[in-house]
Amino acid sequence: MKLLRKRDIPEERYTNPFLGYGPEDSNFTVELTYNYGVDKYDIGNGFGHLGVVVEDAAKAVDLIKAKGGKVIKEPGPVKGGSTVTSCIQDPDGDLDRAIIFYQKAIGMQLLRRKDNPEHKNTVATMGYGPEDKNTVLELTYIYGITNYDKGNGYGQIEIGTNDVYKSAEAIKLCGGKIIREPGPLPGINTKIAVCLDPDGWKLAFVDNADFLKELE
Structure with missing residues (x-):
């Protein structure tokens, strides 16, 4: 894999390097996360x-x-x-x-x-x-x-969506739990919604248009 980019979000106290085999808008990407001050998981x-x-x-x-x-x-x-x-x-x-x-x-x-x-x-x-x-x-x-x-x-599986608000509603209707209501991330303004599936696994929906702006 190649290091595609690195994102620091001090407001949320974490850093993300993104790695993959090609551009993020058309390839599976692994997002590694360092949470400030955490040295063991x-x-x-x-x-x-x-x-x-x-x-x-x-x-x-x-x-x-x-x-x-x-x-x-x-x-x-x-x-x-x-x-x-x-x-x-x-x-x-x-x-x-x-x-x-x-x-x-x-x-x-x-x-x-x-x-x-x-x-x-x-x-x-x-x-x-x-x-x-x-x-x-x-x-x-x-x-x-x-x-x-x-x-x-x-961490979570991230999925692109055209409307994070509608995706969050679909999660609720199908038995999932919203743990972060739809809205922009501090500092970068990309809208996301984070949920748990019925078995407690974390999923995040990312606004497609915002994500493409983030890559510019």
Whole structure:
């Protein structure tokens, strides 16, 4: 990834570097956050992983090791695997409820759903288009697990919208909870709305027009 830009918001006491493989207006972007004065986070066990497609997994792993990263699974085939950009565990096992929420409130499509007895999980892949051309989200139910520790290290999934106020209303109607009412961010005036899905995962809606101005 490349460092695309860095944003400091002293009013909110945090700094964001944005990293990705191309322009933010047309590519998936990872937003890293440093909160002033915080030097440690509880990662928890509810967030799964980010998935990135590579031509040579072995070379990618060697580079990760060389740069000080830790490999927890060596390169090799995964039965029933898929390529994704983000994965969260469905904390109370109600995968159907989570799917309906992301369809109705977020406007995503259920691209596929697969039960994986060998991995003791069921995975629902959600997105706005085919997986080979779009960022997708995996919702995962692990057999028998009904509670996860979210910790405080996971931030949020950010989604562009033409109207943050209407998006917030849709969240409320579909069982989500608004934790930051729609409005501009201090210092940059980009309008956002922040909510929790029915399982407590944080989502943020960002005004498309404001976001493009921010990139100018």
